[in-house]
Structure formats: C-alpha cells, structure tokens
Amino acid sequence: MRKVTWIIFWILFILHHDGWWWNDGTIVLGFLPISLAWHTGFSIAAALLWLFAIRHAWPQEIEAWADAPASSTSTSTSPSPHS
C-alpha cells in the first residue's frame, strides 16, 4: 500500500499544474474563479490521500523502534546534556 500511496502522490503532484486554466477567468458556483476552485478541490484530495496513507501505509515499526531501549553501541560525539 505504500507504493499506492506514492503513486497517488505523484499523480496529484502532476495535476497541480493546471495549465489548461492558465488564462481562464471563468467563475464557477457564482463566485469562485475556476482555477481557485480546482486548487480548493486539490487541497481536499490531498487530505484524502493522507487519510489513505495513515490507514494503509503507516510506519508502525518506527514507534516500536522509538520505544525500544537505546542500543549499547552508541557512537555519540558526546553525551546529550538533556538525556
């Protein structure tokens, strides 16, 4: 599912460039210039993408790694003053 997430990401990335409405000042819904309407929809699509990502591509292993005790093979340049 991580691959699917990133495929959708790159599709959205390409769709962001709505050159087809570059010089189009058409008003939709009575008040919204068409390109602004497109990009408003784009923001909603981005939120849906990230909803999909957190449900199907969440990196569970990171949390487990963070909670595990630190390795004894530390190569710290110096002890952290706050640790």
Next chain:
Amino acid sequence: MQQITFWIIIGYFGLLIALGLISRRFSTGTSSDFFVVSRNVGPVLLLLSIFGTTMTGFALVGSTGKAYSSGIGVYGLMASWSGLVHSAVFFLIGIRLWAVGKKYGYLTQCEYFRERYESPRLAYLLFPILVLLVIPYLLVGVISAGKFLQGATAGLFPGVFPVADIILPDGGTRPHPLNGSIPAQWGGLVICLVVLFYVFLGGLRGAVWANAFQTVVFMASGVVAFYLISERLGGLAAATRMVADSEFARPRLAREGNIGHLQFFTYCMIPLSVGMFPHLFQHWLTARSAKSFRLTVVAHPLFIMIVWVPCILIGMWAAGYLGPLGPGQNPNMVLGRMVNELVHSPVLSGLVAAGVLAAIMSSLDSQFVCLGTMFTSDIVLRLSKRSFTDAQKILIGRAFILLIVAVTYALAMWLKDSAHVFDLGVWCFTGFSALFPIVFGAVYWRRSTSAGAIAAVIVTAVAWCILFYRDMIAAKPPGADELLIFGMMPVAIITALSAITFVMVSLRTQPPSAATVQRFFPEK
C-alpha cells in the same frame, strides 16, 4: 474602528498573558518541560500547535496582499502545494525525527545532526545559519503585526498619531487614510512584548497552549471576517462580479501576466522548508507518540484551505474595491483596510483583528522558544566546562531570546516600509528548503556524510546570500517583481545546488561508522 474594538484587542492580549500564567502552574519546572513540554502532547494539541506555528502573518496578511497584487494563482503557489508537501514531510521526516528524538533525548536539530553525522563542526556551522534564517521569519511576523494594526486602527487616535493630509496633483488635499492609526513601530513592539511574556512564563508549554488557542481564534475569526466582508460587498457573487467589472482588478481572476508557468511549478519546493524549520522540529519532539501525528498529517491540508481560500478571495476583492493603492501604502495593509472599512460591527472588528494577531503571534512564540533552546543546548552547554541547573538553563535561553527579539525588532523597523511580507517569507522558506537534502539524507541515506552536509550548508548559505541581495536589497528597476532565474524561483536553483553538492561530496568522503548507521537506521 471604534474604541471598543481597540479594547477587545487589549483584552485578547490579557487572555494570552493569563494563559501563560496558567501554563506555568502546570510546568514541572524542568528544562525538558520548558523546552519540549515533557514530550507529552496529544493529537489535537499537536495539530493545532503545528498548524498555528506554520501559519504566520505570511498566511493572512501576506497572502491577502499578494492576492491583491498577483491574483488567485497565489493559492496554487503556496496553499495547495503546502497541503500536499507539508503533510508528506510530516509523514516522511517528522515521524522519524520524533522517533530518534524520543529514543536519544534530543531537544534541537543541531544535536540530532551532530550525532547522526558524527560532527560537532556541522552543528556549530548550522546554528548561526538556522538563526539567520529564522530572523526573516520573525520579521514577517513583527512587520505584519505592525502593519495590520496600523491599517486596522486608522482614525482611532487622530490627536495622538496625526498623519499629514495627502496633497493632490491639482494642489488640493485629502485626509490620509492612516491618519490616527497606531504606528507600525508601536504595534510591532506590543506584539513582541506580549509573546515574550507568555513564553517566558510557560516556555514551549505556554507556546503550545497559546498556539492551540490562537489557531482556533484565527480560523474562526477568518471565517467570520470573510462572511462579513462578502456581505458588505453584496454577497459572494456580487463581490467577485465587482472584480470582473474592474479593469484594474480583472487580471487577478486568472494567472496569465501575473505568474509564470515555471515560477508556479517551482514553488513546489518552498514547502519542503518545514522539514528544516528548527521550531517545527521542536514541536515534533513534543508528541506523546507517533500516532499523535496522524491527525496532523490528514487535517493540515484542510486547515490550510480553510484559512487561505478566504484570504485569497478577500485580496482579490480588495483589488476591485480599493483599486490602486495610494502613496505610502503597500499591499500588507490590504487586509487591515478591508476589515476596517467593511466590518462595521466594532465587536466583530475586534475579534477579527485579534484573530489576525493570533496567527502572527502563534508563530513568533515557537520561534522565540526554539532560538533560546538552540542557544542554550547547542552553544552554551556544549562550550562551557561547568554544569548548569535547570533554572540556569532556562535563564540563559530567555536572555538569548531577548537579544534576538531586540535585533529582529530593530530590523523590522528598518524594513517595515520597503519589505513585502510575502516575498520576505518566501526567502526565509527558500533557505530552509535548500537545507532539506541534509535532513532527508540524514533520515534515509546511510551513505550521507558530514562533509557532504557541511558542503551543502556552505553552498546554500553563499547562494542564498547572493540571490537574496539581488532580489531584496540591490536596486531593482521600477515595477520589477520577485527574482526569477530562467523563469524559475531561486529556491529551485539553490536547492538543486545544495542537493548536488551533498551527494557528490558524500560519495567522495568516508562513510559514517557502522555503529552510527546501526544507531540511526532501524533494522528492516
């Protein structure tokens, strides 16, 4: 504006100070609590505080002013790109930095980079560069606050702050639209003092609480302002029709002539900056768990939309309603003037004004705390031979914050009449975006080296200074807009130079030790 509006703003400042006092009561008194809220922030507070930190005067005052000048394409430049890219950075980088921060007890970016790249030298190099890049961000806040208050309080104190009438070409005069307004230097100063007060009392806990509260306030008041302004202009459809009917405003309905294709595309690199914001790094560390990030990742694009769409429309409508701005005014004042001239309820005007100031202050506070943390942790504690108590560490952090605020305030007063908030913000983001390759490499590329990171930082600093000078300081021909290189934003060039340098030098230098790789890269 009426006196009651002014007192609502003062009351709002009082609320923030009270919040600082309350947050102090919840503090454990340790430096960990002061700097990273004991790493115990849940999903809702994390979303509100990160969003409030990311949205500054740039988002409200700057976006409205830029939409006034360049039209609706400004939403695509910043808001929709940010919705996609910010969340990607939170997902790819934020969660992993939270994990290493939690595992090894880091407080600042420099600490992380020092150990990940096994290089104290890199951390010492990075510290002044991060500070210098945060300063334009602070300037955006202080200038926005001063200018907004100036525009919003026009006519309130004519006896105290008189402004001479404008002399017309025919020899006649008309009153200056800013007569009687609070000068920008006073507004900026008051904002700095209020933020300093609650940050000094509560540290990052005070900032997180204030951010969450202020995010709710500025989102709600933005929607209210949008509704009231559109009503006063005859409704949504009439307001946009006014733009279509105005020869001056009509070009703002599309992008042709306002924004170039490559310029529009290369803005995609600007939101990468969130990966290197030191204050955001510190906010990530406050999370209670990785799951706390989920709400932020999903809701961030929607929150950006809720804030930016109204601002872009108000800026576009302002072009139709106000027409060309007169002498002594710049687009930063557009939002303040629209609120002042169209929102006739003094109570609602006050709430809207408080909301705009909330957006500004919710970024300043985190940046102040972050700079204090970095100075204490990365410079004083590293270089000093003696040990410090928690109280001493907090005191050192506060002293450095005061110094930075003083420098920022002086610079803001120098630049307030010439700097465009939007452009200044974009330059700040450009610098951080260009440093993005080193954090991406630190998290995902085992072969990346300290020499590669140091070289990338130096190349970024040099290229940024040269291009910043050309765009913001050197004299430009009249009417010239932001600097483009082959039609692209400077961020594309500087980031490419930084990334190429980072990769080339890393491949030609000794890789990090196996122990370090094992320490920072979880086994698959």
